[in-house]
Amino acid sequence: MDPIRKTRLSEQAVEAIETMIAQGNYVPGDRFLSENELGKELQVSRSSVREAVRILEVRGRVSVLHGKGIFVAEPPEGNSFAEWIRDNRASIFDHFEVRMIIEPKAAWYSASKADQDSLKAMEKACQLFEENAGKEDMAALVKADGDFHRLIARSTNNRTLYFLMKTMTRSLSEGWITSLHIPGRIKKTIREHGAILDAIRDRDPERAEGEMMRHLSNALSDIRDSMTR
Amino acid sequence: MDPIRKTRLSEQAVEAIETMIAQGNYVPGDRFLSENELGKELQVSRSSVREAVRILEVRGRVSVLHGKGIFVAEPPEGNSFAEWIRDNRASIFDHFEVRMIIEPKAAWYSASKADQDSLKAMEKACQLFEENAGKEDMAALVKADGDFHRLIARSTNNRTLYFLMKTMTRSLSEGWITSLHIPGRIKKTIREHGAILDAIRDRDPERAEGEMMRHLSNALSDIRDSMTR
DNA sequence: AGATATCTGCTCATCAGACAAGTTAAATTG
DNA sequence: CAATTTAACTTGTCTGATGAGCAGATATCT
Incomplete structure (x- = not known):
């Protein structure tokens, strides 16, 4: 294990967004901040936000709907x-x-x-x-x-x-x-x-x-x- | 080619890359095509390639090293x-x-x-x-x-x-x-x-x-x- | 008034091009 | 020959523009 490797901005953004969701009282299904808002909040470009959101989507934390926004998803607890x-x-x-x-x-x-x-x-x-x-x-x-x-x-x-x-x-x-x-x-x-x-x-x-x-x-x-x- | 339409370009790219890896005789650890090469090959922009690669990285199919390239990874023991x-x-x-x-x-x-x-x-x-x-x-x-x-x-x-x-x-x-x-x-x-x-x-x-x-x-x-x- | 159509402003999706930063290997220089 | 510099790759990030899906307000017609 090697926890001291987080050079990529998008990875940092992933962590930041995860804590935002955790501390933000979101219920699965709620709309989350938009890409632009996230970029402004985290002080990174939209590209990096997009990559972060992609990662979170694959991990099952959010789901992204074209034209509607980013939504908090059910945490994928079970399937360990x-x-x-x-x-x-x-x-x-x-x-x-x-x-x-x-x-x-x-x-x-x-x-x-x-x-x-x-x-x-x-x-x-x-x-x-x-x-x-x-x-x-x-x-x-x-x-x-x-x-x-x-x-x-x-x-x-x-x-x-x-x-x-x-x-x-x-x-x-x-x-x-x-x-x-x-x-x-x-x-x-x-x-x-x-x-x-x-x-x-x-x-x-x-x-x-x-x-x-x-x-x-x-x-x-x-x-x-x-x-x- | 793909009868299942309305999918994101990056998703299509994911599938395309997956088959490229499967049919390309790659051994885990081998270097894969670069982002630019992939973009040219798949006729999509580098942004989309990057999102696709990010997805594949989270899924454990490839691993990306800054300055070095994209490498095919050990397939994550088929948890289908x-x-x-x-x-x-x-x-x-x-x-x-x-x-x-x-x-x-x-x-x-x-x-x-x-x-x-x-x-x-x-x-x-x-x-x-x-x-x-x-x-x-x-x-x-x-x-x-x-x-x-x-x-x-x-x-x-x-x-x-x-x-x-x-x-x-x-x-x-x-x-x-x-x-x-x-x-x-x-x-x-x-x-x-x-x-x-x-x-x-x-x-x-x-x-x-x-x-x-x-x-x-x-x-x-x-x-x-x-x-x- | 009520139904319909259009407009407007949001959202994500994609693109092109630029520059920064890490890596590698060839070219240069001592 | 060996050390250093340089050049040519690579991924990482940013910017700005355009396309496309969606929803609500506005305007238009009946």
Whole structure:
């Protein structure tokens, strides 16, 4: 540790703003000082204020809304490192349960909203998966598989959904690998992905939802089987 | 390129830089492109590059040394969910869409799995909400509301789901506040929460799912109305 | 009067260019 | 050769201008 390094003005500004929030009787949701006011108060330029605010935003202390101002956010108490460990060790079945809630609906939205570019990208991911099916490069397979699922989420134009899928598929990659090691699973995945893609291409939300559900529950039961056997 | 629009340039730059690092065969400790090079590469000004780099620095992806350059850092051992909450600047409508996917199912699971302690806790949250309804303490109201939703997720015994709900309700608090400012919304919330709780208490998953869906869509349409009016 | 449209003044977002300050390595000088 | 200076990078900060989102006041029309 090395607490004596705070050369940057923006870092000093971060500290100053943090104490201002702490001592200023702000309730989460309250409007805070504007960038200009902060600059005047702290005697630094707007650039530095902006960098400080950016840092505080990433840290979850404030949230910035274009045209409205800077708002005090709920302090991100809970998610500490220990908590994170716990949650990341959640069982693969918990993850699957959540995926089976989210992904079919994502496929539904995708079938009704995806544009041509997104479709192309999904097709490419499917193709890539097929091309790597015979080879030994499991990492490429896992990536192509994750890409496909992520692209569906992305094509819904819903940012929250997209980030959600991104983290879900990433944190699942280990479990995913084991599932692709199950004999026959790769071939099934190709077929199931194809069915999902077809439904999305046909703009048939219900079918896309159903095919995605089938894909996930197939994978899950294969994993179950390979574990109990 | 990016189907998810209306994002800040600096955010786009963050994504671009992240993929550059990922695809650029960088080993932690390697020097990365300079701010000027990045600006030229990404076609944005140095200010935006700097904000992007600041974000990436706080997230632990790069480290910046005055006079030396930008260096790629050890990736912070994939704590995916925390990353997601940080990335999350999506609109309230995106959040709601996702909540309307997840929460009804959560209520469904809760109705079939919740134990007595969880039920007690939910009842208490509802009661707390009612008690604070008349007062001016909006923060307490928001907390009680969030608690109720989080407790439902927790009672499913699915860690992943619980963590998800925790982050969703926290990052939404500011939008939540505005929704509770809408005339009549508080009373409706009391009624709707009550209906959900009853269904869970009666161990009626379908009804719990339906009531939760109704609660969320009511809130959403109230917010929509208050915005267009 | 009431509804509608415009204007105005806030906010954050981005840009371009300048200069200060830290670092590094080549060029200069003894 | 060795020490010093210089030059050319780097990030850090500042300034001032413009764009864009938002909200309330003002003006206009029906």
